[in-house]
Amino acid sequence: MxxxxxxxxxxxxxxxxxxxxxxxxxxxxxxxxxxxxxxxxxxxxxxxxxxxxxxxxxxxxxxxxxxxxxxxxxxxxxxxxxxxxxxxxxxxxxxxxxxxxxxxxxxxxxxxxxxxxxxxxxxxxxxxxxxxxxxxxxxxxxxxxxxxxxxxxxxxxxxxxxxxxxxxxGLAGDFKQEYKRLVAAKGEDAMAELEGKCCSGCYQSLTPQLLDRLSLGQPILCPTCGRLIYQDLAR
Ligand SMILES: [Zn+2]
Structure with missing residues (x-):
């Protein structure tokens, strides 16, 4: 991504x-x-x-x-x-x-x-x-x-x-399609911010590998609820 x-x-x-x-x-x-x-x-x-x-x-x-x-x-x-x-x-x-x-x-x-x-x-x-x-x-x-x-x-x-x-x-390729599909299905709930070490959509903990990617500023898909998770790096 x-x-x-x-x-x-x-x-x-x-x-x-x-x-x-x-x-x-x-x-x-x-x-x-x-x-x-x-x-x-x-x-x-x-x-x-x-x-x-x-x-x-x-x-x-x-x-x-x-x-x-x-x-x-x-x-x-x-x-x-x-x-x-x-x-x-x-x-x-x-x-x-x-x-x-x-x-x-x-x-x-x-x-x-x-x-x-x-x-x-x-x-x-x-x-x-x-x-x-x-x-x-x-x-x-x-x-x-x-x-x-x-x-x-x-x-x-x-x-x-x-x-x-x-x-x-600013979106392109597969990611754009994925985003469009998610937003069409869930609206604003297609996305969720990282909260601690959890997805703020479903409150399941994320693996260290996924947390690493988030800390590098890469959005990921929550393996549990499928939301697009991002980390607010400005915090
Ligand atoms: Zn989730």
């Missing part, structure tokens, strides 16, 4: 930068999607509360109508009381009036309770609607942030890719 350790080190650094930038670019849309899901959940919450509120209002209207109809009936019966001649009939009417008056008292309590619940749910609905606005603002903020960052990352990535092409010009 005629390639120097410093070139492999440089290639490793550039490939790492490339992976990092690509990772950041991929994370952007995921962050936006997550914020989008939060907005959807907040909207669903509002829609559920709204449906519930509609049901409660329909229920309250129904009960109020029922109460009103019963009141009218009671009123009619009360008018009939003066025209009734028989005592038995009079008593029956009195009983009906008493029973329906009692029923309306119960119903009026139910309506009151329902109206209080409606007030509470309306409060909850307002809070949920504020939650939607908050989620929408957050989504817009993240979308803008990600879009702005994308421009920067893409420009940085082109710069790094150009730098990589330039650095790869």
């Amino acid at each position: 005629t390639v120097t350790a410093s070139l492999v080190q440089q290639l490793h650094r550039i490939n790492r930068q490339k992976t990092d930038l690509k990772g950041q670019l991929e994370r952007g849309p995921k962050t936006v999607a997550a914020a989008g899901r939060k907005l959807q959940a907040a909207e669903l919450n509002v829609s559920r509360i709204h449906d519930n509120l509609t049901r409660m209002k329909v229920d309250a209207d129904g009960k109020q109508l029922q109460m009103k109809e019963r009141e009218e009936k009671i009123h009619t019966w009360e008018g009939q009381l003066n025209t009734v001649k028989e005592n038995r009939e009079y008593q029956a009417l009195k009983n009906q009036i008493a029973a329906d008056t009692q029923a309306n008292l119960v119903l009026s309590d139910e309506i009151l309770e329902l109206l209080e619940s409606i007030d509470e749910v309306e409060q909850t609905l307002q809070e949920a609607q504020a939650g939607v606005e908050e989620a929408r603002t957050e989504l817009e903020r993240i979308e803008k942030l990600v879009a702005d960052k994308k421009v920067v990352l893409e420009s940085e990535l082109s710069r790094v890719e150009a730098e990589l092409v330039e650095a790869e010009k």
Whole structure:
């Protein structure tokens, strides 16, 4: 191998930068999607509360109508009381009036309770609607942030890719093919720095012969994991 350790080190650094930038670019849309899901959940919450509120209002209207109809009936019966001649009939009417008056008292309590619940749910609905606005603002903020960052990352990535092409010009022959094959398969993990007497990719110790070659500035292939190992001789 005629390639120097410093070139492999440089290639490793550039490939790492490339992976990092690509990772950041991929994370952007995921962050936006997550914020989008939060907005959807907040909207669903509002829609559920709204449906519930509609049901409660329909229920309250129904009960109020029922109460009103019963009141009218009671009123009619009360008018009939003066025209009734028989005592038995009079008593029956009195009983009906008493029973329906009692029923309306119960119903009026139910309506009151329902109206209080409606007030509470309306409060909850307002809070949920504020939650939607908050989620929408957050989504817009993240979308803008990600879009702005994308421009920067893409420009940085082109710069790094150009730098990589330039650095790869220093490779030739079999070594170049080996490097290309390794990088295509493993990306930045195709390379590893020597750490003590070990490959920093798999942490297996290297033989003295391989360590000798590394100390002469020659990159080697790790016999265990196949990574291209280099020694930082400037250290
Ligand atoms: Zn290894």
